[in-house]
Amino acid sequence: MEEQQVGSLHFHIDFSQPLYEQILDQARSAIAKGEIALGDKMPSVRELAQELRINPNTVMRAYQELERDGLTEKRRGQGTYVTSSPEHVASFRTELAARYIDSFMEQMESLGLSWEDIEKYIRRKQDAAQGGLGS
Template sequence: MRFSASAPIYLQVMDHIKRAIVSGGLRPGERVESVRALAARYGINLNTMQRACAELEREGLIETRRGVGSFVTEDAARLAALRERLAAELTEEFLARMAALGFTRAETAARLEKEGEQ
């Protein structure tokens, strides 16, 4: 994974894991790799990975079971809310970028409709 200098690494890792959860790369109830294994996979400092995992746990997306490991939450409402939040963020970013190019919302909607037909 390539990291941007524009945001803290732990936030970028969290975003990557959230997208994996929403897209099905990590399924509800699935065991998450250890913090050490994740740090090695992402090529980051162990403390940075611990912070990312702690925040994901605080958000209720990962649940740690003592002596067993960490798992993706099975809370369907929480997962649906995450999916909606990520979709809203992408939509806002897209609309802002289209507006920066001079497109109105109506032109943007028409363009999306046209692209959807292809």
Template sequence: MEFHHSRPIYEQIVEEFKKKLIRKDVEPGEKIPSQRELAQEIKVNPNTVQRAYREMENEGITQTLRGKGTFIVEDRRMIRRFKKEMGQKTLNRFLEEIEALGYKKEEIPSLVQDYIQDQEDRKDSGTE
């Protein structure tokens, strides 16, 4: 896991768990690594992981069962909500950047469609 210095690491850890849920790399009900294990794995201070886990519990993503570990909460609606929220954030960043390049809102759909078509053409021709 690579971290960006622009945001707190614990927030990036929480975001990574949300992405893993969306991609189905982790499933509802699944046990996640202990705080100590994860800290060693991603090479960060255990207190940072502890804060991330506390945040995930506050957000209702995880539940800690004493003596058993920390588990992803079984709530599939939560995953759909995360996917929508993260998709909207990504789209907002994209729109801000593309508009900063001087594109008008009405030009953006054709720009995106052209990009998608180019990718499909490359895939079909085997030049990807």
């Protein structure tokens, strides 16, 4: 397990998933949750690669997907910046959340679990953890 702070971003990298996917997910999360502010400069491709001790091409791949998500903008010769548009972040969140939720509901359906079953499990878990998630 690898823990790394790069600017205002925090990464924990392991070998359970493709590297570019972990960078992507964790950068998405940081932007979606406002851990890095709108308009802020992201670490450069080379810098992040050096800090995480991985290849620049791998960082590039994650950064290209971030831009496709509408979460970042790239300025040739300057660097990569978090979008300044709150709407872009918001629409990304709802779209990705919808994808996650739909896929999750399919999994539950494949196990023959109803929505009520799921609610019961979550409630039990939240009680046990004394409100771990509910904002």
